[in-house]
Amino acid sequence: MVRTEHPLLSPSLGHQRTLVSFQYGDPAARPKVYLQASLHAEELPGMLVAHHLRPALEQAEHEGRLRGHVVLVPAANPIGLSQRLDHKAMGRFEFETAQNFNRHYPDLAAAVFEHVRDRMGPDGAANVALVRQAVASWLQAWTPDTELQSLRRQLLLLSHDADVVLDMHCDWEAVLHMYAEEACWAPLEPLAWLLGCKAVLLARDSGGGPFDECLSGLWWQLADRLKAAGVAHPLPQGCASTTLEFRGELDVAHEHAQHDAAAILAYLAHLRVLDAPAPSIPAPSCQATPLAGSETLHSPVPGVVVFRASPGDVLAVGDLVAEVIDPTAPGASRVHRVCAGVAGMLYATVGERYCVAGGEIGKIAGAKPYRTGPLLGA
Numbered sequence: 001m002v003r004t005e006h007p008l009l010s011p012s013l014g015h016q017r018t019l020v021s022f023q024y025g026d027p028a029a030r031p032k033v034y035l036q037a038s039l040h041a042e043e044l045p046g047m048l049v050a051h052h053l054r055p056a057l058e059q060a061e062h063e064g065r066l067r068g069h070v071v072l073v074p075a076a077n078p079i080g081l082s083q084r085l086d087h088k089a090m091g092r093f094e095f096e097t098a099q100n101f102n103r104h105y106p107d108l109a110a111a112v113f114e115h116v117r118d119r120m121g122p123d124g125a126a127n128v129a130l131v132r133q134a135v136a137s138w139l140q141a142w143t144p145d146t147e148l149q150s151l152r153r154q155l156l157l158l159s160h161d162a163d164v165v166l167d168m169h170c171d172w173e174a175v176l177h178m179y180a181e182e183a184c185w186a187p188l189e190p191l192a193w194l195l196g197c198k199a200v201l202l203a204r205d206s207g208g209g210p211f212d213e214c215l216s217g218l219w220w221q222l223a224d225r226l227k228a229a230g231v232a233h234p235l236p237q238g239c240a241s242t243t244l245e246f247r248g249e250l251d252v253a254h255e256h257a258q259h260d261a262a263a264i265l266a267y268l269a270h271l272r273v274l275d276a277p278a279p280s281i282p283a284p285s286c287q288a289t290p291l292a293g294s295e296t297l298h299s300p301v302p303g304v305v306v307f308r309a310s311p312g313d314v315l316a317v318g319d320l321v322a323e324v325i326d327p328t329a330p331g332a333s334r335v336h337r338v339c340a341g342v343a344g345m346l347y348a349t350v351g352e353r354y355c356v357a358g359g360e361i362g363k364i365a366g367a368k369p370y371r372t373g374p375l376l377g378a
């Protein structure tokens with residue numbers, strides 16, 4: 001095990017943050033799996049999962065059972081972790097730029113296309129190695145001029161050549177679910193069922209540049225670009241990347257984290273990263289659905305939010321999800337009903353019990369795609 005402190009760019013005199021990574025196994029070994037937690041800094045369940053993974057990975061390495069390479073970043077956002085306002089954590093958007101910490105990652109396919117287009121050959125594995133080298137060179141040459149950009153660059157330096165990337169987040173109040181790009185679903189499916197995911201949201205470029213899609217999008221987008229440029233050589237999907245949503249923000253409990261860490265360790269055995277008996281993969285715990293079919297419920301009016309359904313409920317069109325109540329309305333209180341517009345699993349709801357006009361209420365995993373444009377929320 002190697003623990004490394006990576007200094008971020010100092011944004012101001014006398015001020016220096018560091019990112020901490022742990023590396024297990026031979027850095028040259030494959031597969032390489034990269035895990036990080038709490039890129040949205042108030043989303044803490046993944047940090048507790050990292051706490052439970054550390055001794056298990058250390059023991060596996062000590063016993064010579066680590067065949068692959070594992071990189072673990074337990075607290076991926078030291079900037080956001082220190083942001084507080086009115087005694088509340090503010091770890092989703094950087095105060096300085098108002099940017100979401102999990103957006104604006106670079107388009108790596110565009111970054112390396114010119115460099116690799118005339119260097120590709122008939123060997124797919126060699127092409128993967130070529131692209132990884134090109135991305136590494138591009139990242140090394142990237143000179144960030146802000147602390148936030150230096151954080152993005154450092155996270156990519158640690159993860160860009162991984163075969164599998166697990167980005168551990170959570171929602172406000174939610175059942176366990178995950179997001180991934182379609183190109184990654186086959187290798188990630190065993191993880192979904194080992195975790196017992198209650199919803200799986202699949203997309204092809206959600207928009208906005210989230211961390212996981214920066215790493216997975218590189219491969220299929222570069223393959224598309226090469227094909228369009230007349231380059232016929234194969235480029236396999238070099239990275240399966242996913243955003244794991246470990247329930248809700250308050251679900252920071254050893255019971256959950258031990259379950260999730262055990263599922264990840266079983267997945268590492270499945271990938272042959274860990275030398276352990278291959279786990280039997282449980283039956284699917286849900287149906288994978290398109291992110292474009294996920295409905296985000298909003299209330300057009302402000303008021304007190306009273307939930308009449310809970311994350312994990314399977315809803316039909318028209319089912320009542322929440323009432324938004326205005327007790328100041330003339331005559332009688334106004335009770336606005338927020339109802340399901342699509343059928344499916346209510347997989348997440350907001351944490352607050354007051355909403356402003358247009359405020360978000362929750363999300364339902366519908367099976368039929370109907371949305372276009374950027375698919376992720378703020």
Ligand SMILES: [Zn+2]
Pocket residue numbers: 040043102169170
């Ligand atoms: Zn998040």
